Amino acid sequence: MQRRTLKSALISIAILAATPQNGYSADPAAELWSALKQDVFGAKAIREDSKVVVLEAPSRAEDAAYVPIRIKIAGDRAASVKSVTLLIDTNPSPLAAVFRYGPAAGGDKAERVIETRVRMDSYSNVRAVAETTDGQLHMATAFVKASGGCSAPSPKDSDAGSKDFGKVVVRHLNGDKAGLAQVMIRHPNNNGLQMDPISRNFIPANFIQAISIRRNGDTFMDIESGISISSDPNYRFSFSPDWSHDIKVVARGLDETLFEGQSTDSATQ
């Protein structure tokens, strides 16, 4: 106890000492982001820029295990955006996902949308950082009040665990009209922080770590994803109006299991 007090006192002194000289804020949220930024993007400058990227998230999450996130990339910049990184500052693993557009994403000027659902451990800034082909980083930030989402058991019914496990659904949301598609993967996305209802031990992490979305064999998007993505990973993305209904999805779990799915012309309706 004495040691801990001493240690925190020393940290406080260090922060206080740092503040006036180099302009660092003693604000813990700013400190956290500063360190995270360095880890993920190195020394590169990041600019908050709503003209390139917009992030929509609830200010107060209804369910911290399913916080819906929507990222929008402005139409006039869409073709120049090569990737979007989704970060949750205070989560045990802050790097939630990286979305990398491929050649099949096309060069049209329609707004691009990516949606998913994340787990949140505590109140946090959520960030979408878009990288353009010129190497510049553009960011949108939203503060979300949510807590407990990382340890929340999934599913709610502890006996329903294996129902439909591994099922992949790919559907077009606007019927025959181009616009929005959805990928759903039935997978608990165990993050290593949830307790097994029977043994009462922590369930080992096993989550979807990569998803490849292809159209006619060309990559539309590669997603690299971590433990902050909600169970039953769920993505929506916009696509060019000239798409035919032949989206193929391959997802890979941490244990290297592959899950595959394909859209059909009959779509959803």
Next chain:
Amino acid sequence: MLIEPVGHGPKFSRRAVLRGASGLFFSLAVAGSSRADTMALNIVEVAPGVYVHQGHVELQSPTNLGDMSNAGFVVGDVGVAVIDTLGSAKMGAALRAAIRSVTDKPIVYVINTHMHPDHVFGNAAFLQDNATFVGHRKLAAGLLARADSYLQSSQQMMGAEALQGTQVITPSLDVFDHHVLDLGGRQLTCRAQPTAHTDNDLIVTDSKTGVTFLGDLLFDTHIPTIDGSARGWLQTIDKLQGQSLTHVVPGHGEPLMKSPEAFNSVKRYLQQLITDVKQDIQSGKSMADSVNTAGLSEQNRWDLFEQYHKRNVTAVYAEIEWE
């Protein structure tokens, strides 16, 4: 510490009379002991030997100390069984004081109707009685998996002082299907339910009066909260409505209601949510958008709608999008 009495007897008495729910019960405000560290807790004898405390229809707060659910107790010839213990050890102690003002028979069973903190966080007050804690076979797993986040959020809502003495206590007797507890002259039958409000709902029926404690399978006034399966809950309601239950105690709201009609509001709410969310999913609406529109026709029918409704929509959406 001296705490103002938190009961609301007069309001309850008036409503009970207005509803004419039953001629058998009368309201009594129990003064508790004269010690400064206990508080008066209102209880009502809903049937001979069957008592209910009606909690506030509120969120947890430093003022209510977790007194925001219904709790009850049944007095037999040889012992007493407690059904749910409110949301903190302090409120559990107040409930215990109320029991002691009615009887000094030993408290032999503490039954929890499900894992939620407003029903189990008062358990520690009954450790001194060496009571057997009784719950659904899945209660322990559900509660332990969530215990940290329950304690954390309770502390955020009520403050650390309110939680003094509160412990996470899981059943020493797991109910797999049903279990009969003998109190002397009357038996309580505990029946484990399939996943509905949670995955560990348990109902308790008193053999002498027929009163059934439903826990949060039945909500009154307070918006229902879905932490299990909306579809499962509807199935369970159908099953219970077909049984010969007469007088039932909801987990929130009135202390005593009549089955089968008591279930109608909860049933309507769940059906409306499923219908609206299903429609949203079919038309391609995302979860983020569905929470703003689904089930809005229920808005003025429940207390705490703003606090819980969108979360319910989220749960229903995640449940039925795979159908």
